[in-house]
Amino acid sequence: MIHVVLLTLRELVRRRFVTGAAVATGLLIAATGWGFSYLVRIRSHGHPISHLEVLTMSAVLLILVAYLFSFLLAMAAVFIATPSIAADIESGVLLPVLARPISRVAVIAGKAIALACAIAVYTVVTGACEFAVVRAATGYLPPYPAAMLGYLALSGIVMVALALLLGTRMPALAGSIVAMGFFIVARLGGIAQGLGLHYGNQTVSGVATITQLLLPSDAMWQEALYRLEPASMIAAMSNSQQWPGPFFVLSPPPLAMVLWTIGWIAVAFALSARSFQLRDL
Numbered sequence: 001m002i003h004v005v006l007l008t009l010r011e012l013v014r015r016r017f018v019t020g021a022a023v024a025t026g027l028l029i030a031a032t033g034w035g036f037s038y039l040v041r042i043r044s045h046g047h048p049i050s051h052l053e054v055l056t057m058s059a060v061l062l063i064l065v066a067y068l069f070s071f072l073l074a075m076a077a078v079f080i081a082t083p084s085i086a087a088d089i090e091s092g093v094l095l096p097v098l099a100r101p102i103s104r105v106a107v108i109a110g111k112a113i114a115l116a117c118a119i120a121v122y123t124v125v126t127g128a129c130e131f132a133v134v135r136a137a138t139g140y141l142p143p144y145p146a147a148m149l150g151y152l153a154l155s156g157i158v159m160v161a162l163a164l165l166l167g168t169r170m171p172a173l174a175g176s177i178v179a180m181g182f183f184i185v186a187r188l189g190g191i192a193q194g195l196g197l198h199y200g201n202q203t204v205s206g207v208a209t210i211t212q213l214l215l216p217s218d219a220m221w222q223e224a225l226y227r228l229e230p231a232s233m234i235a236a237m238s239n240s241q242q243w244p245g246p247f248f249v250l251s252p253p254p255l256a257m258v259l260w261t262i263g264w265i266a267v268a269f270a271l272s273a274r275s276f277q278l279r280d281l
Contacts, residue, residue, distance in 0.1 A: 028069075040137070056233075062134055063229070063247055063248070074180065080118070083176075108168075108273040119160055127148070142229075155220035165275065190218035192208040216264055219261060
């Protein structure tokens with residue numbers, strides 16, 4: 001299994017995923033860093049805005065940047081995980097590998113470990129660089145940056161598990177599109193859940209909760225989002241009678257949802273191994 005892990009990581013390098021991700025992420029961080037540095041130069045009625053206003057705007061903008069990055073992370077997870085198994089099946093690359101004393105379970109387990117680690121490392125490194133740039137430009141740092149990155153990485157691993165499962169049965173392109181479709185449905189379900197809870201509509205919130213249970217990627221995003229929000233922002237939104245919108249949450253999902261997500265990932269990887277065992281190569 002260790003050999004499969006190393007081969008999978010080497011394949012990511014060969015396909016220039018690492019290079020492409022580094023370049024794209026570097027440009028993203030540079031662009032957002034320039035934008036955040038501009039905040040301290042904003043003037044109101046000829047006078048610089050206060051440091052508190054800079055911190056408030058930084059908090060809001062950082063949440064929006066994280067929201068966009070969550071989509072980028074999901075796409076990265078899907079488009080490296082689905083072809084990892086589907087493309088190898090279609091091309092026949094796995095035939096000589098499986099002819100050796102390597103079980104199909106070991107192949108799936110090795111790929112799952114390598115891809116999950118790659119997504120987790122990508123999330124942590126990118127997030128840490130973004131936080132460092134924002135801190136240098138404005139002096140702002142979110143309340144719980146480490147916890148936020150951990151939950152965001154967990155959201156990405158959910159998409160790796162789903163994409164790997166789909167890749168055992170579907171072509172790479174089709175599996176990637178289906179996985180991203182599920183991701184968008186789960187994200188919309190999270191927004192609908194917030195609306196249902198705010199307006200007291202139990203039917204809407206109940207249906208939305210089911211979508212999050214079926215694919216908990218958005219639940220982990222909400223966990224991450226809550227760790228980005230300053231306490232003053234949460235208090236202000238809680239005292240307001242208006243819906244905070246799709247970019248903010250007033251409370252995180254319960255601990256049971258985190259445990260459900262971990263179990264969901266384990267079950268999805270187990271189903272991937274079983275599906276691959278039954279697949280006729």
